[in-house]
Amino acid sequence: MAERTNRDKKIPLHTGIIMDGNGRWALSRGMPRALGHKAGMEALEKTVDNAHSLGIRYLSLYAFSTENWKRVPVEIEALMGLFRLYLKNKIEKLHSRGARIRFVGKLEAFAPDILEGVRYAEEYTGGNTEIDIIICVNYGGRQEIVDAVNRLMVDPPGGPVTEELLRSRLYAPDIPDPDLLIRTGGEFRMSNFWLWEGAYSEYYFTDTYWPDFGMKELERALESYAGRERRYGAA
Ligand code: FPP
Numbered sequence: 001m002a003e004r005t006n007r008d009k010k011i012p013l014h015t016g017i018i019m020d021g022n023g024r025w026a027l028s029r030g031m032p033r034a035l036g037h038k039a040g041m042e043a044l045e046k047t048v049d050n051a052h053s054l055g056i057r058y059l060s061l062y063a064f065s066t067e068n069w070k071r072v073p074v075e076i077e078a079l080m081g082l083f084r085l086y087l088k089n090k091i092e093k094l095h096s097r098g099a100r101i102r103f104v105g106k107l108e109a110f111a112p113d114i115l116e117g118v119r120y121a122e123e124y125t126g127g128n129t130e131i132d133i134i135i136c137v138n139y140g141g142r143q144e145i146v147d148a149v150n151r152l153m154v155d156p157p158g159g160p161v162t163e164e165l166l167r168s169r170l171y172a173p174d175i176p177d178p179d180l181l182i183r184t185g186g187e188f189r190m191s192n193f194w195l196w197e198g199a200y201s202e203y204y205f206t207d208t209y210w211p212d213f214g215m216k217e218l219e220r221a222l223e224s225y226a227g228r229e230r231r232y233g234a235a
Pocket residue numbers: 019020021022023024025037038040041044062063064065068079082083086135185
């Protein structure tokens with residue numbers, strides 16, 4: 001994958017983040033989990049600015065997985081409330097920074113007012129070219145591949161299915177594969193994030209809970225990435 005060079009350092013063109021640890025961050029402070037997600041949204045906002053200033057061109061954030069519907073209704077409601085708040089209050093600031101925002105996942109599961117906000121935000125910021133912010137909501141890597149296969153079945157190719165063809169039916173085939181995938185919160189798993197696209201991503205794991213993830217930690221992740229040799233299976 002292509003990389004950008006910034007101050008003589010290799011910068012990942014696309015960085016993805018699994019924002020884990022909001023609940024534990026809140027509980028460790030005697031606060032309800034919902035307040036952890038609120039703090040997580042603030043961390044997300046700061047990370048967009050930090051990523052932009054470090055030269056990251058595509059930043060994807062795993063905000064709600066296809067499995068997160070299993071959480072208790074009060075937590076799901078809190079997350080939907082934050083989603084609404086984000087769409088209502090944060091899009092103008094993103095636009096003023098030249099950010100293009102996109103939402104990736106099975107979006108039809110969301111309430112009509114959220115869908116309208118999503119459409120507006122994507123259209124309003126669609127011409128911006130400073131940084132692409134990809135918010136993955138109701139996203140699951142397996143579901144994405146299943147959806148791609150179903151799209152192929154509706155419109156079958158004349159010949160064999162190739163990697164390129166299947167890729168072209170994924171949710172956002174124009175976004176370059178993630179070069180670097182970061183997971184906060186101390187767990188060592190990918191939890192169904194970018195399964196196809198992350199085949200050759202470099203991973204960075206940190207114990208830091210997502211609300212505490214700041215510029216220093218992002219720089220540390222990029223430092224680690226810059227020191228790696230990517231061979232894509234070659235010797
Ligand atoms: C994982 O932490 C985090 C989530 C499931 C939600 C992430 C959401 C945000 C950062 C804010 C929402 C923003 C938008 C735009 C919708 P966890 O709850 O699994 O933490 P834990 O492992 O400590 O319990």
